[in-house]
Amino acid sequence: MDRYGPDHVWWRYDPVALTQRQDETWHARNFRGLAEALRGTPRCVMSLLLSEGSYAHVAKRAVPVLKAMDDRLLEWPLAQKAQLLAHLGRIAGSCGIRPEICAQPEVADAAGLHRASCMDLQLLQRAMPGLPNLPMKPTRNGCRCHETKDVGNFNTCDKNCLYCSANKRLDREESIVNQISAESAWLWPEPLAMPIPPA
Secondary structure: OOOOOHHHOEEEEEEEOOEOOOOHHHHHHHHHHHHHHOOOOOEEEEEEOOOOHHHOHHHHHHHHHHHHOOOOEOOOOHHHHHHHHHHHHHHHHHOOOEEEEEOOHHHHHHHOOEEEOOOOHHHHHHHOOOOOOOOEOOOOOOOOOEOOOOOOOOOOOOOOOOOOOOOOOOOHHHOOHHHOOOOOOOOOOOHHHOOOOOO
C-alpha cells in the first residue's frame, strides 16, 4: 500500500462460512481486526460460502474436515445472513472501507450493501489511469465483472485449500501441478502446449 497507494489494494472476506463455531460473534471479531488493519483501502468484497454450481465440490471437502473439528455447517435463512453482512458492512464503513457483496444480489439487496464486481471498471481506472473502457463479461449468474485476463491455469496449485474454484482436484495425480516447471518463466516448458483442463 505504501508503494502504490490504497486504490491498488482490494480485499475479500470470502467465504463467510456459518458454522457452530464461526457464528455472528466470531465473524464480527475476526472482520473488525482485518478492517482495522486495512483501514483506508477502498473496498472489501464479501460473499457467503457457496456449495452449488461451480462450487458443488465445496461441501464434499468441508463436511469431513468440520466433523473432525467437532463443527458443522449451519443453514441460515436469508434474513439472518443479511443481518450479519449488514453488521460487517457497518464495521467496514467505520474504517473508511466500502463493503460490497459479490455475485449474490439477493443478499446484497437484503443487507442494503453495494453489489460488487471483482473487476470493477471504475476502480480499475482509478488504479490505472488511461485504462480504456472494458466490456462487461460476467463469469456466472449475478456476476458484474468487466473483461479481464486471469494469470495462471486451473488445477495447478498444490495448496489444497478447501474453498477454491480454480483447483477442484485435491489429488495431485489427477492435477497437472506435477508437470509445472519452476525453472520456466511460463511455469511450463512449452507455454503454447500447456493443457487447459475443464473448470
